[in-house]
Amino acid sequence: EIVMTQSPATLSVSPGERATLSCRASQSVSSNLAWYQQKPGQAPRLLIYGASTRATGIPARFSGSGSGTEFTLTISSLQSEDFAVYYCQQYNNWPQYTFGQGTKLEIK
Amino acid sequence: QVQLVQSGAEVKKPGASVKVSCKASGYTFTSYDINWVRQATGQGLEWMGWMNPNSGNTGYAQKFQGRVTMTRNTSISTAYMELSSLRSEDTAVYYCAREGGWFDPWGQGTLVTVSS
Numbered sequence: 001e002i003v004m005t006q007s008p009a010t011l012s013v014s015p016g017e018r019a020t021l022s023c024r025a026s027q028s029v030s031s032n033l034a035w036y037q038q039k040p041g042q043a044p045r046l047l048i049y050g051a052s053t054r055a056t057g058i059p060a061r062f063s064g065s066g067s068g069t070e071f072t073l074t075i076s077s078l079q080s081e082d083f084a085v086y087y088c089q090q091y092n093n094w095p096q097y098t099f100g101q102g103t104k105l106e107i108k
Numbered sequence: 109q110v111q112l113v114q115s116g117a118e119v120k121k122p123g124a125s126v127k128v129s130c131k132a133s134g135y136t137f138t139s140y141d142i143n144w145v146r147q148a149t150g151q152g153l154e155w156m157g158w159m160n161p162n163s164g165n166t167g168y169a170q171k172f173q174g175r176v177t178m179t180r181n182t183s184i185s186t187a188y189m190e191l192s193s194l195r196s197e198d199t200a201v202y203y204c205a206r207e208g209g210w211f212d213p214w215g216q217g218t219l220v221t222v223s224s
Contacts, residue, residue, distance in 0.1 A: 032209060034209075034210035034211070043203055043213075043214040043215065043216055044153065044203075044214055045214070046210055046213075049209065049210040049212075055212060087152065089153075089210070091207075091210060095141075095158050096155075096167075096169070097155045099145075099152060100152075102153075
């Protein structure tokens with residue numbers, strides 16, 4: 001099983017500032033990495049797939065980078081609606097998919 | 109628009125089974141796998157397994173092998189996830205999601221509570 005490790009567990013950032021979230025895979029997943037946003041009481045929402053491609057309707061302030069085992073989600077200028085929990089997911093090891101444990105992005 | 113709508117909340121006793129449905133609309137149901145993911149309160153996302161609606165083929169996470177069954181009814185574009193021998197640790201929100209590698213969209217979730 002590929003283990004996905006996200007850091008930090010909690011990130012405190014002020015509105016308007018940049019947030020950088022990390023995700024590491026225990027073995028290479030190539031670019032088969034997705035990011036999701038989840039707000040309380042809601043289902044996860046796809047943000048990024050293919051490590052760097054924004055999903056339909058996702059604002060340009062969200063960007064993804066990385067390949068292999070190291071990945072980053074960057075939110076360039078935090079808006080109030082961006083404070084949520086973010087998960088990474090690998091889909092390289094079909095069909096045994098795994099998620100990271102999540103990073104909670106909170107208002108500083 | 110592409111949408112997955114799940115059945116309502118369930119309360120079950122330990123040892124019982126639960127069957128959650130996931131109705132797809134806005135796309136060809138048989139063209140994409142459906143995956144199931146669960147989330148206990150305050151916890152992360154746990155992948156349970158997948159089903160190909162065209163062939164009916166399935167694959168389950170080892171943790172759920174022997175307890176989970178994923179099926180479908182193509183005539184009504186609906187996928188099902190049945191979990192048996194329920195225990196308190198199975199209390200969670202269960203999500204279906206359309207899969208193209210990544211998961212998009214997700215159903216709204218179904219809360220399953222296991223309590224005596």
